[in-house]
Amino acid sequence: MESKFPGYRLLPYFLVFPSIAVILVFLVVPFVQAVIQSFYQTSPFGGVSTFVGIRQYRLLFSAPDYARSFLATWYFALLVILGGLALSLFLAVLVTRKVRGLAFYQVAFIWTYALSPAVAGIIWALLFDPAVGLGTYVIQRLTGFSMNFTIQGSSALLLVAGASIWNMLGYNVCFYIAGLQNVPRELEEAARVDGAGPWRTFWRITFPMLSPTTAFLVFVNTIYAFFQVFGLIDIMTKGGPGGATEILVYKLYRDAFIRVRYNYASAQSVVLFLIVAATALFQLWISTRRAVYLR
Amino acid sequence: MRRIFAVLVLVVGAVSFAWAKTTVEFWHAMSGSRLRALEKIVADFNASHPDVEVRPVFTGTYEETLTKFIAAYRAGTAPHIVQVYEVGTQTMIDSGAILPVYQIPEILGETWDWGQYVRPILLYYSVDGNLWSLPFNSSTSMLYYNKDHFRQAGLDPNRPPTTWDEVEEYGRKLIEAGVVKNVISFGWPDWQFEQQLAIHNYLYADNENGRSGLATRVMWPDEFSVKVFETWTRLAQEGILIYAGVEYDPNAAFTSGAISMLLQSTSSLDGIMKTAKFEVGTSFLPRFPGEPRGNSVVGGGSLWVRKGLSQTELRAVWEFFKYLGQPDVDIYWHKNTGYFPATNAALKQLMDERWFAQSPNHLTAFLQILSGRQDSAAALGVRLGPFVEIRDYIRTAMEKAFSGALSPAAALAEAAEKANAALLEYRLALGK
Numbered sequence: 234m235e236s237k238f239p240g241y242r243l244l245p246y247f248l249v250f251p252s253i254a255v256i257l258v259f260l261v262v263p264f265v266q267a268v269i270q271s272f273y274q275t276s277p278f279g280g281v282s283t284f285v286g287i288r289q290y291r292l293l294f295s296a297p298d299y300a301r302s303f304l305a306t307w308y309f310a311l312l313v314i315l316g317g318l319a320l321s322l323f324l325a326v327l328v329t330r331k332v333r334g335l336a337f338y339q340v341a342f343i344w345t346y347a348l349s350p351a352v353a354g355i356i357w358a359l360l361f362d363p364a365v366g367l368g369t370y371v372i373q374r375l376t377g378f379s380m381n382f383t384i385q386g387s388s389a390l391l392l393v394a395g396a397s398i399w400n401m402l403g404y405n406v407c408f409y410i411a412g413l414q415n416v417p418r419e420l421e422e423a424a425r426v427d428g429a430g431p432w433r434t435f436w437r438i439t440f441p442m443l444s445p446t447t448a449f450l451v452f453v454n455t456i457y458a459f460f461q462v463f464g465l466i467d468i469m470t471k472g473g474p475g476g477a478t479e480i481l482v483y484k485l486y487r488d489a490f491i492r493v494r495y496n497y498a499s500a501q502s503v504v505l506f507l508i509v510a511a512t513a514l515f516q517l518w519i520s521t522r523r524a525v526y527l528r
Numbered sequence: 529m530r531r532i533f534a535v536l537v538l539v540v541g542a543v544s545f546a547w548a549k550t551t552v553e554f555w556h557a558m559s560g561s562r563l564r565a566l567e568k569i570v571a572d573f574n575a576s577h578p579d580v581e582v583r584p585v586f587t588g589t590y591e592e593t594l595t596k597f598i599a600a601y602r603a604g605t606a607p608h609i610v611q612v613y614e615v616g617t618q619t620m621i622d623s624g625a626i627l628p629v630y631q632i633p634e635i636l637g638e639t640w641d642w643g644q645y646v647r648p649i650l651l652y653y654s655v656d657g658n659l660w661s662l663p664f665n666s667s668t669s670m671l672y673y674n675k676d677h678f679r680q681a682g683l684d685p686n687r688p689p690t691t692w693d694e695v696e697e698y699g700r701k702l703i704e705a706g707v708v709k710n711v712i713s714f715g716w717p718d719w720q721f722e723q724q725l726a727i728h729n730y731l732y733a734d735n736e737n738g739r740s741g742l743a744t745r746v747m748w749p750d751e752f753s754v755k756v757f758e759t760w761t762r763l764a765q766e767g768i769l770i771y772a773g774v775e776y777d778p779n780a781a782f783t784s785g786a787i788s789m790l791l792q793s794t795s796s797l798d799g800i801m802k803t804a805k806f807e808v809g810t811s812f813l814p815r816f817p818g819e820p821r822g823n824s825v826v827g828g829g830s831l832w833v834r835k836g837l838s839q840t841e842l843r844a845v846w847e848f849f850k851y852l853g854q855p856d857v858d859i860y861w862h863k864n865t866g867y868f869p870a871t872n873a874a875l876k877q878l879m880d881e882r883w884f885a886q887s888p889n890h891l892t893a894f895l896q897i898l899s900g901r902q903d904s905a906a907a908l909g910v911r912l913g914p915f916v917e918i919r920d921y922i923r924t925a926m927e928k929a930f931s932g933a934l935s936p937a938a939a940l941a942e943a944a945e946k947a948n949a950a951l952l953e954y955r956l957a958l959g960k
Contacts, residue, residue: 274957278623279602281959292953298946364710364772364781383773384931471774474927490595492917493619494953 270499277493289500306480310458317398325409346403354468357396386477389470393478397462405450412446448520481505550844552582553607557593565864573851580844601625606834608845613829618911620832627835630658632846644871648897652826652909661830662849665867667795668824669723670893675807677788681705688811692759695814699768702788710770713778715792717926718919724756727813729822729906736905738912742955745948749940757929757936764930771930794893797866810892822907823900913954918947
């Protein structure tokens with residue numbers, strides 16, 4: 234390192250020290266503690282603590298609740314990522330066309346991101362309240378289906394996914410608009426001159442050119458679907474009904490802070506860390522290999 | 529010079545006076561109109577006790593308050609007093625972090641007559657006949673109904689249903705008359721299940737409902753609990769019963785007139801009476817005929833004192849507790865929240881003021897709990913370590929049974945298996 238900073242042997246270490254310290258104190262130390270805790274069984278107030286080996290992990294992997302939570306997480310993440318990105322791309326393409334009131338639409342779509350999950354959750358929960366919700370009423374009028382997301386698991390999951398997509402829409406649309414504006418006009422025009430229709434132009438030219446944006450958004454939305462939807466779930470369903478919307482991070486929270494089973498939750502946090510790390514590495518690998526970057 | 533000296537004396541006096549003030553930190557979970565009532569009581573106490581300052585801190589929901597207390601206790605920064613909901617009672621008893629309330633007067637060299645508290649409430653928070661936490665905001669569940677709806681359906685507004693058969697019969701009439709689409713809903717659904725077992729004198733868990741020792745298993749599914757679940761599922765499938773979420777979520781459906789009946793905590797009484805634009809009736813919880821009688825169970829919260837307070841701090845806490853028991857304070861609390869007054873003296877004064885004649889709905893739950901059995905563990909209520917978790921499982925079972933995903937008996941059996949595993953984990957964690 235001295236070769237890069239001649240004469241200042243210790244300065245670089247000194248400069249990175251604050252960041253390293255923050256990471257150590259707030260990320261590494263708690264993580265190590267979680268790993269250690271996951272091998273113990275402790276009473277709620279911390280009076281009694283016994284080493285139990287891998288018992289918490291054995292419990293975890295034999296619990297049907299955990300398997301269900303695992304599946305719900307993936308199902309939910311796929312809905313939010315695929316549904317959310319498809320919808321945002323569609324809307325972004327629409328609002329980059331030459332239409333009257335373009336600026337208004339662009340701002341209107343970004344708006345939803347400005348609402349906090351708590352507010353969005355309350356709006357959606359009220360809209361689909363089983364007894365007094367407007368949405369429930371409209372659905373019943375149109376299809377005859379009486380939707381009650383407080384007892385129907387799939388209704389609840391779809392509803393929370395809908396709210397999550399809606400809440401994140403602004404962010405995604407924003408990035409796609411920027412991405413679309415960066416697609417060189419010449420390429421599209423050249424394709425049109427060669428006789429390609431709009432559909433073909435989009436899939437063969439525009440969509441591949443957007444792949445860096447898509448790769449980035451898939452990554453951000455994965456983190457969103459795994460962790461940040463916590464607020465929406467807490468407001469709307471609290472993981473219910475019957476655990477249908479209890480995704481991994483929400484289950485971890487309930488086990489740790491509501492049911493006061495810290496060790497069991499510690500084991501879950503270790504497993505969740507491994508899952509997310511593996512997913513992130515996989516996506517990084519895919520996106521660096523597959524995405525098309527203009528140089 | 530003399531004047532300066534006099535000023536100095538005054539300043540020093542004032543400073544030492546301020547130093548002598550004992551601060552008592554008090555964490556609670558009271559929000560909304562209950563928060564205002566509580567803050568008024570604390571402010572009045574502070575004004576009348578210049579040497580003590582009670583600092584009320586709103587620490588979120590009951591669940592959050594308990595979690596924060598546990599975290600603070602482990603970090604050594606726990607408050608002097610914490611309000612814990614009835615569900616957390618066993619966790620607090622087992623915590624080793626608590627000074628039982630009954631020991632406080634002894635330590636301070638006083639005597640105190642615990643008989644002045646209303647009996648069922650006193651019994652709920654007692655272990656082997658000794659009170660562990662101070663009864664503060666106690667409630668129970670009762671039936672709320674919309675008298676206007678009853679009139680519209682041609683029902684007698686002064687004859688609310690007594691049995692579940694009548695709930696069903698009235699429900700059909702209300703739906704046929706086109707008054708409502710759904711008739712009844714439950715606040716705190718998991719707690720309503722506990723109430724049904726208790727008012728029919730059935731045990732919820734072994735070891736006398738966990739009152740004589742740590743519970744090792746739940747008693748359901750047995751014949752009676754399956755009957756409760758089957759009845760509710762049938763009502764749900766007929767559209768009479770609508771599951772409209774947890775805690776206070778279903779209140780909106782009742783006050784807006786979307787449903788006609790509600791089983792809910794008495795603590796909602798004031799909120800419902802203020803919001804509803806119809807005549808609100810209240811009555812005892814519906815029963816199953818031919819089954820034994822128990823009592824409705826106390827819910828709400830109580831105040832716990834942290835272990836390891838100094839003598840002065842303990843004295844301050846005790847002064848505050850005694851203040852809360854004064855009839856005027858107790859009555860103010862009752863009238864502004866709907867929670868039970870905790871002492872017999874307050875109850876007498878309310879009666880003498882003809883309060884119950886003016887507002888008979890405030891009497892309903894009281895009559896229900898005072899007229900029920902108080903001598904059986906089943907009627908006194910359940911004490912479980914992992915109670916929050918077990919309530920989760922019961923709610924899940926209800927959701928699964930009502931939506932038809934599982935049969936009522938199978939849903940209960942699934943919940944029981946998980947509940948028993950949770951009870952085992954709790955005992956292991958305590959090393960017992």
